[in-house]
Amino acid sequence: MIAIGCDHGGLGLKNEILKHLTEKGVEVKDFGVDSRDSCDYPDIAKPVCEAIKSGECESGILVCGTGIGMSIAANKIKGIRAAHVTDTFSARMAREHNNAHIICLGERITGGALALDIVDSFYCAKFLGGNHARRIEKIAELEK
Ligand code: RB5
Numbered sequence: 093m094i095a096i097g098c099d100h101g102g103l104g105l106k107n108e109i110l111k112h113l114t115e116k117g118v119e120v121k122d123f124g125v126d127s128r129d130s131c132d133y134p135d136i137a138k139p140v141c142e143a144i145k146s147g148e149c150e151s152g153i154l155v156c157g158t159g160i161g162m163s164i165a166a167n168k169i170k171g172i173r174a175a176h177v178t179d180t181f182s183a184r185m186a187r188e189h190n191n192a193h194i195i196c197l198g199e200r201i202t203g204g205a206l207a208l209d210i211v212d213s214f215y216c217a218k219f220l221g222g223n224h225a226r227r228i229e230k231i232a233e234l235e236k
Contacts, residue, residue, distance in 0.1 A: 095144060095152035096154075098125060098155040100128045121143065136162075145171055154194055173190055174192060176195075178201055180209050184216075
């Protein structure tokens with residue numbers, strides 16, 4: 093199960109990604125929001141991160157206007173690695189090297205077609221382990 097969430101600035105792109113994944117048969121849990129009314133992105137980042145930490149969801153996608161606010165908020169949650177991505181190479185690396193739990197996208201930055209390619213690049217990639225695992229362990233040490 094993939095968690096997805098957005099603020100008012102990311103609603104349109106979130107809905108495109110949700111449709112794309114659902115049509116591919118991927119199970120997605122939508123944590124909102126569902127309107128363009130102004131809201132605060134940390135309020136959506138938090139439950140998405142908690143669903144990943146609890147094991148309910150294996151990973152997540154957060155969308156706001158730029159992707160920046162969502163990534164800053166998600167990375168404040170202990171144990172969560174969120175990557176702000178605007179290209180397919182970074183999306184693949186976020187998984188292969190950083191084993192990111194979440195990718196963050198910006199509706200005002202990245203067009204729909206590219207965003208869907210970014211999502212596919214992230215989900216087609218696999219964590220490579222090895223030296224990268226050691227570096228991730230060191231990130232966890234930084235949280236202590
Ligand atoms: C909302 O206007 C906007 O600030 C938010 O969507 C996001 O881009 C913040 O990083």
